[in-house]
Each structure stands twice: as C-alpha cells, then as structure tokens.
Amino acid sequence: MSDRRLNIAVIPAAGIGARMQADRAKQMMELAGVPLLVHTLRRFEACDAVHQVILVLQPNLTSDVLALMNMSAAQLRTRFGDFEDLRDETLWGGVWTQHFKVTPKGAASYKYIEVWVDKDGMPVQTKMVEKNDDSTTVRLTNVERNASIPMDQFKIDLDSKVKIVKG
Numbered sequence: 194m195s196d197r198r199l200n201i202a203v204i205p206a207a208g209i210g211a212r213m214q215a216d217r218a219k220q221m222m223e224l225a226g227v228p229l230l231v232h233t234l235r236r237f238e239a240c241d242a243v244h245q246v247i248l249v250l251q252p253n254l255t256s257d258v259l260a261l262m263n264m265s266a267a268q269l270r271t272r273f274g275d276f277e278d279l280r281d282e283t284l285w286g287g288v289w290t291q292h293f294k295v296t297p298k299g300a301a302s303y304k305y306i307e308v309w310v311d312k313d314g315m316p317v318q319t320k321m322v323e324k325n326d327d328s329t330t331v332r333l334t335n336v337e338r339n340a341s342i343p344m345d346q347f348k349i350d351l352d353s354k355v356k357i358v359k360g
Contacts, residue, residue: 199346201245202237206230221327230329248331274298284309288317
C-alpha cells in the first residue's frame with residue numbers, strides 16, 4: 194500500500210457578488226479578459242502538488258448541467274427538446290468529441306447548455322450560457338464511469354488541537 198497522500202484543492206465559487214454590488218458573480222468577473230475563476234483553476238491545474246480539484250458552485254447554476262450529464266438521450270429530449278448544433282469537434286489536447294447544444298423547454302436561469310461528449314459517451318466539457326450572455330465552461334479530465342472510491346479517501350486526520358463541534 195502506498196504512503197502517498199492525495200492533495201485535494203476545494204475552490205469555493207458559489208458567491209453572488211452581493212457585497213460588491215456587481216451585476217454578476219465575483220468569480221465570473223474578468224481580469225485581462227478572463228474570468229477570475231478560470232485564472233484560479235489554471236493555477237491549481239498547473240500545481241504538481243494538487244492531485245484533484247473540487248469546484249463548489251451555486252446549486253441553481255450547476256444542477257441542470259450535472260443532471261444533464263446523467264440523462265439518457267430520451268430524457269434529454271424530454272427536458273430540452275431536440276439537440277441543436279450537432280457536430281464532431283476536436284478539443285484542445287486532441288480529444289475527439291461530439292458537440293451539441295440544448296435549450297430548456299421550460300423556465301430556467303440560463304439560455305442554453307453546450308456539451309462535448311467523447312467517443313466513450315462521457316461528457317468532457319460543458320458550457321452554460323446565462324441570460325445576460327455570461328458563460329461558464331468546465332473541462333472535465335480523467336472522468337471514470339462508475340468508479341469506486343475507497344472509504345479511506347474520506348478519512349480526515351485532524352490535528353489534536355482541532356475541536357469538533359457537533360450540533
């Protein structure tokens with residue numbers, strides 16, 4: 194058994210920018226033409242000491258994207274209608290994908306979602322375009338279907354000085 198530790202970076206990005214009185218979430222504001230969240234993700238992705246990144250977003254912005262990733266083609270058509278803009282596309286890194294766009298049939302907090310699916314049927318990239326035309330693109334790597342995660346991955350060794358408060 195390896196003694197190697199898995200370093201996981203958790204990036205909280207669920208704020209709405211209310212204190213800044215901004216027209217969009219703080220993480221979506223741009224610096225040099227790139228959203229702050231993208232700058233943050235690039236830094237963590239470039240860090241050899243970080244093995245996994247967990248991004249925590251607003252549930253109302255991510256629930257449809259996450260739900261979409263678990264739907265069959267029939268479920269997708271029921272919720273979104275026919276696929277639009279269906280085409281083959283090669284993403285950065287030479288990943289072949291089939292790209293499609295779906296627009297929600299009912300009320301939603303966004304205009305549409307684009308999805309790129311690899312040859313194995315796994316989503317590798319998503320893009321959600323909001324009603325104000327802001328967009329969030331997420332690239333997924335090392336995605337495994339039905340991967341089992343050992344329970345010891347959830348064990349947290351806290352310093353003896355840390356007080357656990359239940360309640």
